[in-house]
Amino acid sequence: MKAWRVHENGEPREAMRLDEVPTPEPGPGEVLLRVRAADVNFPDAMLCRGQYQIRPPLPFTPGVEFCGEVVAAGEGATGPAVGDRVITPAALPGGAFAEYAVVPAAGVLPAPAALDDAEAAALHIGYQTGWFGLHRRAALRPGETLLVHAAAGGVGSAAVQLGKAAGATVIGVVGGPEKAEVARKLGADIVVDRHSEDFVAVVKEATAGRGANVVYDPVGGDSYTRSTKCIAFEGRIVVVGFTSGTVPAPGLNHALVKNYAILGLHWGLYNTHDPVAVRHAHDELSRLAESGAVRPLVSERLPLSGASDAVQRVADGTTTGRLVVQP
Structure with a gap:
């Protein structure tokens, strides 16, 4: 599969390289997702620079959240079924700027039906x-x-x-x-x-x-x-x-x-300290999306080949709304 990887820290446009890598396999409690849309976030740029609070080992694939489709489940994985459309944080070092990604099944949430793939990817973090x-x-x-x-x-x-x-x-x-x-x-x-x-x-x-x-x-x-x-x-x-x-x-x-x-506010800590609250918030956000009260502003939808440029532009502060990469 194709995946963007950072081999040396630096500015996203220079640090990210589109590689051909083996498709990952889900381990116990994990699911393999086909990436349908990956939202671009400022932390992706910080990861490339080596300045984020989490520093995955090199080489790693950036992309901290996405909307995907379940294609396989590891032993003991419960919750989403094969074919389900879901949203989830990525599990670094295997981030979302790739064709496939493996994540813990426990953190996967149903994608709101009212939103398309790109909007759903942008609803989460x-x-x-x-x-x-x-x-x-x-x-x-x-x-x-x-x-x-x-x-x-x-x-x-x-x-x-x-x-x-x-x-x-x-x-x-x-x-x-x-x-x-x-x-x-x-x-x-x-x-x-x-x-x-x-x-x-x-x-x-x-x-x-x-x-x-x-x-x-x-x-x-x-x-x-x-x-x-x-x-x-x-x-x-x-x-x-x-x-x-x-x-x-x-x-x-x-x-x-x-x-x-x-x-x-460090939202990621709630996944560890209070995951029930994260699911409650997801239910409320899904309800607001269904009612039309909120809808992520997706300003651009880009192919996988455009990921490094998109991360650089977000880092430079020249974008509005969300840029979303769709493999």
Whole structure:
């Protein structure tokens, strides 16, 4: 089978190589999936660079999530049946940018019937992260104001839709007119182009000086620092990632005097510590997808040959919504 592999760490376009490798076989408790669609995520670029919190042995295949079809099951594997269409995190070092992949059967979830393969692939990590961040960590309530950074990107676009579905007023921050238009189409009530506007001033004006109740921040750096200037009393800042490349050093004295909470979110830990909650979130997300309240924004569908370029573009921050590779 064909599979992209990283033999040496570096920028995705240079580090990823399309190889011919043996088709894997499922072991005990595992299933072999034919990859129908693999979503491109920022962590894929970090994996290529050797900068992710997980560092699989070289060579490895990137691609952290996908929609697939069950073609074989190992001994003792329960749950999905051959022919089922499913979504799942990948099991590195055998990632999703390949024609086939093996994953633990326990982590496989049914793909929502309302979504096609590419949309289903994009529903998992980004929307699960949004669900846990907004509901489990920040306890977002109807009528509150939600500030979403990188609102036209893969993670941010999910938070915009989930915030609207929860009854919040959503303010989306983007970089550039094209991304601003995307955020509006996603349902953001107010869109701020950070290249030409000060989101702190916009948030204060929109909330009559109260500030945002919840900040959803996958960017870090200056986006986090400036968010502390427009966070409401008893507000919650959800730290999702650092696509800016800068990890902020929060002033805890500032959190104290303004009475706000800083909440970390590493969604992958729930697979280990509370897998029942992951399945509950999947049921809720599937229900929202069936009702039309959420639908992943797939901006491009690419052949397997285009995976390395797609990962590089996501790393460079030039994309909107989700790029999906379909072998």
